[in-house]
Amino acid sequence: QGTAPSNLYINGRYILQPEIFGILESQERGAGNEIQLTDAMLKLEKKQPFYGYHYKGRTFDCGSxxxxxxxxxxxxxxxxxxxxxxxxxxxxxxxxxxxxxxxxxxx
CATH class of the missing domain: 1.10.1220 (Arc Repressor Mutant)
Incomplete structure (x- = not known):
């Protein structure tokens, strides 16, 4: 707890380029022994720009x-x-x- 590298989050809505699928095919398993989309996005980010939207509305943590x-x-x-x-x-x-x-x- 309290060790996150950022106070930003991703709410799970993505528009990704097709190149992500090639990365996912060879992606090693990460957290929870699952193939992590965010890990693949970090690799793709080194090859092409990513953009985000700073949402200012109400959000909910549906993980609990x-x-x-x-x-x-x-x-x-x-x-x-x-x-x-x-x-x-x-x-x-x-x-x-x-x-x-x-x-x-x-x-």
Whole structure:
């Protein structure tokens, strides 16, 4: 934690040149013993320019269960056709639902 080389991130939307596929074919496995697209992008970046877009809007970390739920709730609340009904559902759930201790397998 706290050792990232940058405070920037990639949100998973790419427009890549076809040359990336040649690099991926010979790419060694990286983190998680998987072929990493970002490793291939670093190699391609040495041969051709890359461009990014500095997004200033709201982002969500969907890599955790809480972040995934937060993103979906926010999406529903942003929609004009769902805002009122979902706000009501959330209020009702906050009044009715009590936390329970998890036991055994995840559900």
């Amino acid at each position: 269960p809480e972040g995934f739920v937060e993103a979906n709730v926010a999406f529903a609340l942003w929609r004009s056709d769902m805002n009122a009904s979902m706000a009501g559902v959330i209020r009702t759930l906050l009044d009715e639902v009590r936390p329970v201790e998890r036991r055994g397998a995840a559900f």
